[in-house]
Amino acid sequence: MSNNPVGVDNTFRKKIDREEFLQRARERERQEQEEDERRRSKGKGPPVQRKPLKQRDYEIDLESRLGKTQVVTPIAPLSQQAGYYCSVCECVVKDSANYLDHINGKKHQRALGMSMRVERASLEQVQQRFELLKKRKPAGSFSEKDLDERIQKQQEEEEERKRLKRERKKEKKEKEKAALQEQEDVDPDIAVMMGFGGFGTSKK
Template sequence: MSQSKALVTTKSKVDNTSRRTWDKEEFRQKANERERKDKDNEKYDARKRKRLERDPLHQGIIVERSQLKQRDFQIDLASRLGKTQVVGVNTPLNQQAGFYCNVCDCVLRDSQSYLDHINGKWHNRNLGMTMRVEKSTVEQVKKKLEEVKAQKAAANPDDYLPDGIDRRILEAQEKEEQEREERKERKKEKKAREREAEAAEEAADADPEMMAMMGFGGFGGGK
């Protein structure tokens, strides 16, 4: 009987009448975080879908990916240096400022990003290659060394000076320096002719009476 009274007394001290309070700021932050994650997932899905559309393996163009191969063309990074280009809203992607990748249909804004892109995973996947390099055999290494040796032997020794400098590069530098000096001389001559023309115009515009009072004779062949 005493135990039942103790239980009743303990239960009566519990306050169940107050309503539970909610931290609205905390739940607002959770909702914003969940919304941000959903947007990131949507962007990731769109990016993934775009990559799959350009993947030749996923499209069934190839059966399996090939090993990573050496690039057989020279990358042009300097052809558009110093040029001005007007870019509008309706300008095609391949004509916008930057480096355009026709494989992935995207534009990279600087050369470092472009090099990172074409050497990266997704670009090479769109080319149908993996990032694994084929292991070379001993015979392939020997053959490559023989090819390099033959190329060096085929070089014309007259193209090099005794100290190892390429004669063609040296001649090109000398020619460029000569052309630069010629341009400077032409500019000097042009400025001299302009000064002479200005002096002649000033002399022609001068007042003859004032010139006579100052003791200056005529410049022409008058009497």
């Protein structure tokens, strides 16, 4: 019997066989060439070269007909029927979610002459994009100076609130003191005649 344990030895790193991958690549290229030749022989011509996927340069209007009533007739042209009309594919989609799916889908992009692949950006393009975004300051952003000013303004407002609160408290105490003083000045007999029992004081 052997002393080696039975099982799979997975303690080594997998080695890549370059020859095998080269052979696979050559085989794939050969199959693509054969398909191109078959297509040409059938009269279909070479495969269409499509542009890479690009960002939209227009706004999608989803809300212009929101809340409006419309009379739908079967003889009306597609562009005037209820729903969202795609002029590229000449079809009507009934709701906004499906319309967005349609214009982002493969069929619509192919009709525009684009593939579903995105062009690989170079390092220079990425750096230019970062510079552009740095220059274009969004409306809601602010610098450290703005932040310091806002903090200082908030502290001043807080101090003002505290000062007003102290003043109100002081005024209240003064009013209570004045009322107590008036109580002491009133004759007790007159207070009893008027129905006041002494204004809640314990003085006799």
